[in-house]
Amino acid sequence: MQIEINATKRELQGTSASRRLRRASRVPGILYGGTAQPQSIEFDHNELFQHLRKEAFYSSVLTMNVDGAKEMCLLRDVQRHAYKPLILHVDFQRIDATHAIHQKVPLHFVNADIAPGVKLSGGMVQHVMTEVDVKCLPKDLPTFIEVDLKDLVGGASIHVTQLTMPAGVTPVLHRGEDPVVAAVVVRGGGAAAEELEAAPVETQVITEKKPVEKTEKK
The missing domain is CATH 2.40.240.10 (Ribosomal Protein L25; Chain P)
Known part of the structure; x- marks a missing residue:
């Protein structure tokens, strides 16, 4: 865009x-x-x-x-x-068109209503993340990444590494990290509930350390 x-x-x-x-x-x-x-x-x-x-x-x-x-x-x-x-x-x-950039991209969740965990098990989708940090060239930067929930059964979750990334785009993850993006939680808990409890709470803030030259803020 x-x-x-x-x-x-x-x-x-x-x-x-x-x-x-x-x-x-x-x-x-x-x-x-x-x-x-x-x-x-x-x-x-x-x-x-x-x-x-x-x-x-x-x-x-x-x-x-x-x-x-x-x-x-x-x-x-x-x-x-x-x-x-x-x-x-x-x-x-x-930014430079020839150098890769890091940017947070919003997640768009689709097909939650037909997910087996919701339709058949009466579960509820919980969105743990609303955006994901990615690395790519400027020309490849997507405006959003789609998360398809149609196959999510009760008690199951989707992790960052399971997302379908556009060509040239990779998620930025620390070593050994693979956070939960969304899960279907059904009455009685289960593995998904345990993962959600352990998952860090994400805050939606656009921020980056300001350059030292910037001294005149308001």
Whole structure:
């Protein structure tokens, strides 16, 4: 999916400058990474807000148009107001088409209603993970990965290594790791219930350590 977002270079920095931008319906941000220096940028709030309502915006290679100069990048961090529908700051990372990237991709679960564990055993599907970390070239990055539950029986589970990955895409796993993605839990527990209890709770946060050059956050 091709997604382009417009930005302009931001000369004034600091807390006061960021506040003035927000009052003018602008959002401060930064574009970093690659061989170029980090660039302070700003966005139209409404345009950015509409982009952020789309799931694909978080897991796609984006085209950043900064005053007419286009670069490929990934969204790395979003800061929102605690209770107002306002975007406070965004971070984007430049990427190179020839180098592999790491990115979290959302999981789309299908056929839960016809899974034997649900239809025949009265079980319930529990989603342990909602996204998976993958490695691939930018051109191969999928907007989502489908998880087909049609063969899942009661008490069974699906692990990351059992997912069908698109060509050129591999899951990022630590040595010996193969976490549970989803399971059908039936009354009385069983192996799937034990796996779910042992599985770590996943938090959906887009985050990456900020570059040291970035010092002007709000």
